[in-house]
Amino acid sequence: MTSIEHLNPIKAPKEIVYQALISQEGLGKVWTPKLSVRPEVGAINEFDFDEGYITKMKVLELSENERVLWECVDSDEEWIGTKISFELIEKDGITDVVLKHYDWRELTDFYRFCNYHWAMFLKRLKDYCEGK
Incomplete structure (x- = not known):
């Protein structure tokens, strides 16, 4: 099994970044405006990228201001069963x-x-959280 990993520093408190990653507004600004998101463990969040199917992510973990973990339960075949985590580490703002x-x-090639x-998602997240 393989993975994608990125590190992106954002000039904002982790509370702001965390809210962007769990809220309809934040994810609508940085990922896709066509979505249905509930910030609760067990929820199935839906994201529409106009590709003919809805990407569905089950929320496995929400550690407030620390970590978000999703499992893809429906999407492109290569995504189904994969997991996506966002870990937040704040130091000096x-x-x-x-x-x-x-x-x-x-x-x-899809990977x-x-x-x-x-x-690109992380760049948009950075811009959103930094007020750009």
């Missing part, structure tokens, strides 16, 4: 976001495509 998208079955797009 900077919050490091460690994104991990893991349990990929193999390294494919490479997603790796790039996770970096």
Whole structure:
């Protein structure tokens, strides 16, 4: 199994970053505006990227201001069963976001495509949380 990992420093308190990652407003600004999100463990969050299917993420963990963990339960075949975590580490007013998208079955062109797009997601998250 392989994984995607990124580290992105954001000049904002981890409380702001955490809210962006669990809220309809935040995820709507940084991922897709077509979504249905509930910030509770067990919820199935839905994201529509206009690709002919809805990506569904089950919320496995919400450790307030520390960590968010999802499991993909429906999406592109390569995503189903993968997990996505966001770990937040704050020091001196900077919050490091460690994104991990893991349990990929193999390294494919779609994996490479997603790796790039996770970096773009983190750039939008940074801009949103820093008020840009």
